[in-house]
Amino acid sequence: MIDLYYWPTPNGHKVSIMLEESGLEYRSHPVNILKGEQFEPEFLRISPNNRIPAIVDQDGPGGEPFPLFESGAILMYLAEKSGRLWPTDASARYRVTEWLMFQVANVGPKFGECGHYHGYAPEPVPYSIERYYSETQRLYGVLDNRLGDVEYLAGDYSIADIAVFPWMAPVVRELHKIDVDEFPNVKRWLDAISARPAVQRGMALLEADMKIGDPSDETREAFFGDSQYQRR
Ligand SMILES: N[C@@H](CCC(=O)N[C@@H](CS)C(=O)NCC(=O)O)C(=O)O
Numbered sequence: 001m002i003d004l005y006y007w008p009t010p011n012g013h014k015v016s017i018m019l020e021e022s023g024l025e026y027r028s029h030p031v032n033i034l035k036g037e038q039f040e041p042e043f044l045r046i047s048p049n050n051r052i053p054a055i056v057d058q059d060g061p062g063g064e065p066f067p068l069f070e071s072g073a074i075l076m077y078l079a080e081k082s083g084r085l086w087p088t089d090a091s092a093r094y095r096v097t098e099w100l101m102f103q104v105a106n107v108g109p110k111f112g113e114c115g116h117y118h119g120y121a122p123e124p125v126p127y128s129i130e131r132y133y134s135e136t137q138r139l140y141g142v143l144d145n146r147l148g149d150v151e152y153l154a155g156d157y158s159i160a161d162i163a164v165f166p167w168m169a170p171v172v173r174e175l176h177k178i179d180v181d182e183f184p185n186v187k188r189w190l191d192a193i194s195a196r197p198a199v200q201r202g203m204a205l206l207e208a209d210m211k212i213g214d215p216s217d218e219t220r221e222a223f224f225g226d227s228q229y230q231r232r
Helices: 010-022 071-082 090-120 126-149 159-168 170-176 184-194 197-204 218-222
Strands: 002-006 026-030 054-057 066-069
Touching: 002 010, 010 071, 010 090, 010 159, 010 197, 054 071, 066 071, 071 090, 071 159, 090 126, 090 159, 090 170, 126 184, 159 170, 159 184, 184 197
Parallel strands: 002 026
Antiparallel strands: 002 054, 054 066
8 A cells, every 4th residue: 555645736747646556555745835744743754854755554564664855756665566667678778767867857847937036026126037937938949859750759658758747737838928829739739648547537636736737826836846935
């Protein structure tokens, strides 16, 4: 049994989607980052960086409970445990790893700052808005080029796609002021992934608590991981 510590944000969705795709048995525990629950000592013992998502595999290596934080590491762990979506052949495995690291090192941080400066910084900072918006546009271009050559980021559908996909959900694109029609290969890929039932279940986990589909809902203010800031 895997315990998932979660709130329905892009980083949370990576893991809820993977748990649904993997078929592993899990139960979810909401960590309401709007109420500061990520700072509770009990949660910090699992996730010392006070961020969701985190897991505890009650049947970890050696049969011991195994806590893990950082969504990229969790995706690798769940893929290895289930034998799904991360091939064992070395070249295919490192192609997946390459695009997974691309997400962790680029898409997450840059898109996150883009959302922050577009919607959450206490005062407008034009240089930062422009810098992270142009980086976000550039990264969409990198992904669009790649997806012009291959069906999924590493060839076959994998944990690399699961890592990037939630960062391009409609509500996220709206905040980032991205017009997906400018990136037709990304659009094709988003449509294919959105059609997967496991992805739909993963994206829906606890969505009602967050009401993220409602753009007027002020509870979105911590959606992108900056709970200390109010939405402008
Ligand atoms: N690098 C981390 C980032 C996780 C992260 O930023 N989580 C946000 C939600 S998307 C969070 O928990 N924020 C809590 C806070 O800002 O205090 C990962 O990929 O797991």
